[in-house]
Amino acid sequence: MKKTFSLVLVLCFFLEVFAQQGNNENSVLAVKNERLSLDKGWRFHPGDIPFPIIKGHNATYTSTKAARATGAAAPGYDDKSWRELDLPHDWAVEMPFDSTENLSQGYKQRGYGWYRRHFKLDNSDRGKHLELQFDGIATHATIWVNGTVVHRNWCGYTSSYIDVSPLVKYGDEINTIAIRVDAVAQEGWWYEGAGIYRHTWLVKRSPLHIITDGVYANPVKTASGSWEIPAEITLQNSGKGNVSNIEVEVSVFDKSGKQIAQNTNKTSVKLFDQAIASLSIPVSNPHLWSVDDPYLYTVETKVKQNGKLLDEATTKCGFRTIRFDKDTGFYLNDQPMKLKGTCNHIDHAGVGVAMPNSLWEFRLRKLKEMGSNAYRCAHNPPSREFLEACDSIGIMVMDENRNFNSSPEYIRQLQWLIQRDRNHPSVILWSVFNEEPMQGTEIGYEMVRRMSTEVKKLDTTRPVTAAMNGGLFSEINVSQAADVVGFNYQSYAYDDFRKANPHMCLTSSEDVSCVMQRGQYVTDHSKNLLDSYDTQHPDWGTTHRKSWKDINERPFLAGCFVWTGFDYKGEPTPFAWPTVSSNFGIMDLCGFPKSAYYIYQAFWLDRPILRLEPHWNWPADSIGKNIKVMAISNLDKVKLIVNGKTIAEENVDKYNFNSWDIPYQPGKLEAIGYRSGKEVIRTKVETTDEPVSIQLIADRSSIDGDGWDAMPITVQALDKKGRPVPTANMLIEFEVSGDGKLIGVGNGDPNSHELDKATTRSLYHGLAQAIIQSNENTNGNVIVTAKSKGLKSATISIPVRQVAQIPFVARVSPTLVLDKWLLSPSTTSRPDPNLKLSDNDMNSWEPIRNGQLQTLEKGKYQVYRSTFTPYKLQQTEGGRILFRNLTGKAEIWLNGQLIGTKDKAEASDFVAEFPPLAGDYQLNVLIEGNTGDKVGLGGMVSILDRAITSK
């Protein structure tokens, strides 16, 4: 008896081990992960496509089921005539300016739009974890995959990660993504663009994998002064059973690729669950990240089981400390540092919000050259690529949440932001809101308290701020729930607030709002014109010079965030139509510097800066009239020489600079700058001659041949001595050939209604910009030619560098595939092949998919039914129905007419032709065989155009 008992125990033990193995190691699929771009080959339909109104019991019943979406969301919808395009795409930027549209959105029509993309998956992808990623869609999006709604994203700035593993088809079958974009929805009072304006991806991973944004590896300095990376790796198991014995290995590499630290930990993940593997990686004497030396380390995370690699991820990190002090402001690596920041929206001339990655790099470089060290993402999460550029260029970021809302869906959006961005050394502040009417109330306070707590659950290393433009002195207000109080304007309250709240850390979160137009030196409200002398601002704002003085002289303020670094479409304050973009920028919409740019160079850079404003090309009737001349500098003394005569030699006013009224005579303005009594810099402005030629200046010496890299080209007109003419305004015509294309044009004029997507653009105060992009897989040249009537043309040839291509999901042209069938019960006597089902009968026929044969259980006949709407061309010209692997004898009936008979029982492909017809088609297939035979639709059934011959 005892023996039997122990035998049973041993047996149970073995069974248990066996079961565990069956569930675990044996079933763990290991695949190399892939992140494939889905940007190419979308079809786009501007405007909405209303869903059909469904009536009738059966149709209603069916339309409510998974994979049975209707209208343009249905896989079989005819999108053949839709425009084909590659992402990122902003349809609003393609629209003309329209005075009846919303000024906040740049007078551009937004509305609704639909996108569709078809793709195939290899049979070998079966079993992998498959995720679609949409980095940003403006503004509300509903996403279907193969006729099933998979996501609704109600924020234009947050990404969507969608597990589509159970829903997709493999082999010859076609998968269809359909997206309805609602850009009537507005989340901002600035230009937001419209459409799928950020990148899209298909990610393939092992079922046991690291989730998207699942590596948290952000170095911290411990209390004892040593450094470590407290890593948290979030794993997910979407395989076939629980998985144990998983090894997570995290290695850190320096810039030269040398491994400097490593650690491992073990974990297990239950089926359809997540687990976090935590481990700490000590790092000794790391090279610190700073704005001057943005040194990045690479973190490689590998997930293994018994030595077999299941998944891996590469992230970057930087070792740096940040600290806000209530009395002395901000510290980076324990060094006091004023935040010299700008606030910015996300659109650029020519491309709108569909920004190529390299334009971010261009913009950040311009800011850095100005002396800026910080950037506020106003008022929404930026793109992933933007933060990568900030990390490597060395710009600190206030990363901002869009929607102020503490309800579950919005907390989820906030969590997404923190989880995605918390490894970036550039990110130093989380901002939960901008100027919310409830900021001075208990409700606002309670909301921020909750949102801040959610942030802290995911990242305790950065403070939470909120950008307040009021409510600061209310008894209960959100400053009491923030770590750093953000002031939007209200410079009058800096001192009073500090006095009342000496324990709080403070920064300006938004300041200035001075308005100016590049190269414009006279303000004329009747013509919507603003001068560039730093004089014009709305009531709530101030000049650049006063604002910086206020902030610079208060050590307790961490720094400034000027509204704005760059102009943006919309918000044309202080004007309305015909002004279509903002005037706040330190640079214009193309990134061309306005006077303010030199003001900040003088404030923020140590090297000698000396800039004379304005140009010296005034019309003949200005001769003798006084013109204000401003010398912007960071020197001790400046001398102004006009046409060879010294006019002034003055000590420099550190904040206001020096200006003089000079009677205009064509010729030369010269300035000499002195430091400690020594000449350190000279500059001049000359009256030029008429323009005679065009000059093109490429931003970089080469472009990468990957189809993504883009580059702005500066366009200007030169006089006969080769001097740029600052007043030139002629129309320029562009031709781009070779290995690239023109993707947009601009000139920075907020009053211009010339199109962004065009092959011509006028110079505005001497400048225009053409943005070119390489073609994929090229290594030749992009040739850009600019012509203008009466001027010598210019041509430049930009070498295209051969680089690794961005792996992408192949384009598939749309094909109407019938994969939803109803199957009748089998009968011994021949049924009426066109037998109609009663409208309320949802149960006597069975819904099936083609591709699997059915056994004729009790009888000789079976009928398959499917309805479809042929593509428009097929309705007018007729078409063919191609049955792959049709098995059994068959009759093909369409709308009650016999269109094909297959006499042989063996499996074969079969084609039936149909004549032109409009509307919905009822297709019935009568199959005949013997009881026990396997018969039916053994393969794909597709509807082909008449012109296409079946293979």
Ligand code: GAL
């Ligand atoms: C602020 C706001 C910004 C912008 C700015 C213009 O109040 O936060 O988004 O509208 O005013 O001055």
